[in-house]
Amino acid sequence: xxxxxxxxxxxxxxxxxxxxxxxxxxxxxxxxxxxxxxxxxxxxxxxxxxxxxxxxxxxxxxxxxxxxxxxxxxxxxxxxxxxxxxxxxxxxxxxxxxxxxxxxxxxxxxxxxxxxxxxxxxxxxxxxxxxxxxxxxxxxxxxxxxxxxxxxxxxxxxxxxxxxxxxxxxxxxxxxxxxxxxxxxxxxxxxxxxxxxxxxxxxxxxxxxxxxxxxxxxxxxxxxxxxxxxxxxxxxxxxxxxxxxxxxxxxxxxxxxxxxxxxxxxxxxxxxxxxxxxxxxxxxxxxxxxxxxxxxxxxxxxxxxxxxxxxxxxxxxxxxxxxxxxxxxxxxxxxxxxxxxxxxxxx
Numbered sequence: 001x002x003x004x005x006x007x008x009x010x011x012x013x014x015x016x017x018x019x020x021x022x023x024x025x026x027x028x029x030x031x032x033x034x035x036x037x038x039x040x041x042x043x044x045x046x047x048x049x050x051x052x053x054x055x056x057x058x059x060x061x062x063x064x065x066x067x068x069x070x071x072x073x074x075x076x077x078x079x080x081x082x083x084x085x086x087x088x089x090x091x092x093x094x095x096x097x098x099x100x101x102x103x104x105x106x107x108x109x110x111x112x113x114x115x116x117x118x119x120x121x122x123x124x125x126x127x128x129x130x131x132x133x134x135x136x137x138x139x140x141x142x143x144x145x146x147x148x149x150x151x152x153x154x155x156x157x158x159x160x161x162x163x164x165x166x167x168x169x170x171x172x173x174x175x176x177x178x179x180x181x182x183x184x185x186x187x188x189x190x191x192x193x194x195x196x197x198x199x200x201x202x203x204x205x206x207x208x209x210x211x212x213x214x215x216x217x218x219x220x221x222x223x224x225x226x227x228x229x230x231x232x233x234x235x236x237x238x239x240x241x242x243x244x245x246x247x248x249x250x251x252x253x254x255x256x257x258x259x260x261x262x263x264x265x266x267x268x269x270x271x272x273x274x275x276x277x278x279x280x281x282x283x284x285x286x287x288x289x290x291x292x293x294x295x296x297x298x299x300x301x302x303x304x305x306x307x308x309x310x311x312x313x314x315x316x317x318x319x320x321x322x323x324x325x326x327x328x329x330x331x332x333x334x335x336x337x338x339x340x341x342x343x344x345x346x347x
Contacts, residue, residue: 087247
């Protein structure tokens with residue numbers, strides 16, 4: 001009988017001892033709970049001389065320690081011949097990244113500048129304690145090296161790759177795409193002479209990883225479009241590429257704003273090196289392409305082809321090389337061709 005009294009008493013004592021820890025856990029969970037803010041808005045952007053309406057969904061997740069997660073989705077169904085285009089961007093911003101001053105991988109095929117499949121071999125190297133290998137590319141370490149000041153870790157264009165050619169555009173592809181941004185382009189972006197959209201358009205020519213278009217033909221068509229000799233039947237894929245480009249730039253501008261920068265300030269403080277040129281990195285992750293073909297009775301003898309493309313990749317700039325923005329895109333475009341009866345999915 002005595003033991004029957006002791007057992008409940010011991011059990012209740014253990015519960016009382018655990019009560020303070022349960023309270024700590026509860027308050028810890030409550031204070032660490034993130035705040036989520038979701039907004040939707042309409043945006044209008046110019047695509048091939050058309051004002052196109054886009055819808056944007058933005059979700060900001062903010063933790064008490066200052067960490068932010070920004071997710072932005074931009075899409076449209078308003079481009080003729082392009083049933084759907086969507087671009088998504090996600091970035092986690094750590095507190096240290098906030099501005100404190102006041103002021104199956106698919107390789108891209110259509111860069112305007114030449115992409116070397118690998119960096120040139122047997123290039124001169126700086127003194128051994130000035131550099132390291134990163135993605136099979138010689139990177140100068142940040143800091144003062146003799147008479148040189150290196151603002152952030154960067155591909156070595158002092159001794160190894162196009163030495164001291166601050167105005168020369170170039171790029172390497174290893175597992176990442178290393179893009180050199182010439183000094184004249186960074187200065188033009190800071191002064192507002194060109195925008196990020198203009199720079200990406202002129203550099204990437206609506207191409208593969210950057211614009212989620214994997215076909216070399218589409219890249220060629222982008223160049224044709226830029227030269228003003230675009231054929232009307234090829235307008236939809238180029239319009240899709242430009243819509244993706246516009247979405248990417250809108251996402252990046254908003255991510256930078258969440259770090260406390262305008263576009264010009266971001267280029268000056270983050271992208272530019274000590275020599276006022278800059279660097280960008282792209283990492284293609286995955287993607288797929290497939291085509292649907294069918295001939296509904298109202299289009300005979302024309303068959304409708306619907307091309308679908310999905311891509312994912314990371315992008316980063318300058319001193320934020322390791323602070324990645326994850327981008328995904330998807331688009332569909334329609335063609336009508338003279339063809340026999342068919343209904344199939346071609347991958």
